[in-house]
Amino acid sequence: QSALTQPRSVSGSPGQSVTISCTGTSSDVGGYSYVSWYRQHPGKAPEVMIYDVSKRPSGVPDRFSGSKSGNTASLTISGLQAEDEADYYCCSYVGNYIYVFGTGTEVTVL
Amino acid sequence: QVQLKESGPGLVKPSETLSLTCAVSGSSISSDNYWVWVRQPPGKGLEWIGIIYHSGTTYYTPSLESRVAMSVDTSKNQFSLNLRSVTAADTAVYYCATRGYWLYYFDSWGQGTLVTVSS
Numbered sequence: 001q002s003a004l005t006q007p008r009s010v011s012g013s014p015g016q017s018v019t020i021s022c023t024g025t026s027s028d029v030g031g032y033s034y035v036s037w038y039r040q041h042p043g044k045a046p047e048v049m050i051y052d053v054s055k056r057p058s059g060v061p062d063r064f065s066g067s068k069s070g071n072t073a074s075l076t077i078s079g080l081q082a083e084d085e086a087d088y089y090c091c092s093y094v095g096n097y098i099y100v101f102g103t104g105t106e107v108t109v110l
Numbered sequence: 111q112v113q114l115k116e117s118g119p120g121l122v123k124p125s126e127t128l129s130l131t132c133a134v135s136g137s138s139i140s141s142d143n144y145w146v147w148v149r150q151p152p153g154k155g156l157e158w159i160g161i162i163y164h165s166g167t168t169y170y171t172p173s174l175e176s177r178v179a180m181s182v183d184t185s186k187n188q189f190s191l192n193l194r195s196v197t198a199a200d201t202a203v204y205y206c207a208t209r210g211y212w213l214y215y216f217d218s219w220g221q222g223t224l225v226t227v228s229s
Contacts, residue, residue: 001172003155034214038156045205045222046148046156051215089156093214097144097161097169104155 001094004029004102011108012080020105022073022090028100030071034093037066037075041086049088050075077107085109112137114206114220122200122227128193132206132220139182140164142211145189147180149202150222157202161209162189196227 005023012018022029022037029035035053038046048057050066053073063078073092077084090102118130130147137143147159160170162180170178179192193200203224207216 003157032214036215038216040156045219046216047219048215048217051213057217091156091158091215098171099158099161100171101148101156101158 001028001098001100004090004092004100006088006090006102006105008103009106009108011110012077013110014080014082016080017076017078018080018107019074019076020088020090020107022075022092022102024071024073024092024100026071028071028092028094029068029073029090032093032095033068035066035068035073036091037064038089038091039084039086040089046089080109082109112143112208112218114208114218116204116206116220116223118204118223118225120224120226122196122225123229124197124227125195128191128196128200128225128227130191130204130206130223130225131188132190133186133188134208135187137208139187139189140184144209144211145180145182146207146209146216147191148205148207148216150205151199151202159191159204198227201225201227 037050040046053068054066113135115133162168177194182189203222205222206220208218
């Protein structure tokens with residue numbers, strides 16, 4: 001399985017919205033409704049922000065939303081805040097209990 | 111909430127075997143969860159390694175399948191990762207994580223442990 005493709009970096013000012021794309025194939029992103037998104041602050045473990053394409057775990061602000069169209073999933077962060085500055089990774093189920101992560105995107109709050 | 115903590119040698123010689131353990135607390139390893147290993151080379155992205163159920167059933171990412179083995183120790187409530195014939199490319203922070211039986215994402219993570227492969 002090849003890593004899913006994400007932009008290397010995105011940026012926005014506080015209060016703005018940013019969207020991160022995650023492009024795969026019909027064998028991963030396009031084939032299953034099991035895309036999750038993880039936020040990772042420097043030196044910390046990842047934490048799930050979105051699962052099953054668009055669902056938010058309890059405790060995750062509704063500023064975070066997910067969607068999918070064809071082989072591309074997207075994470076949108078609305079009302080950008082300083083604490084959102086981190087690396088973000090998408091992850092897709094590829095069948096047979098196996099998963100693949102995206103290449104990662106650095107979000108910068110200007 | 112499940113808590114996970116990785117442990118093991120921080121330095122492994124090339125061609126040797128990397129061995130890590132993940133201690134589970136707040137839940138029985140025999141519960142309806144799958145147990146996962148993920149790694150992250152310094153300055154790079156996350157790589158999914160494999161998954162194990164308490165029955166011992168395992169699934170590995172194809173690129174590492176020939177060198178990796180995971181196991182569960184129910185008496186110690188922990189699971190383990192062995193990676194054979196390591197090279198410098200295996201230098202990474204190794205995380206253990208968990209996935210609920212009916213879920214398809216990783217909801218609890220350990221803090222991670224850095225393993226360096228060097229002579």
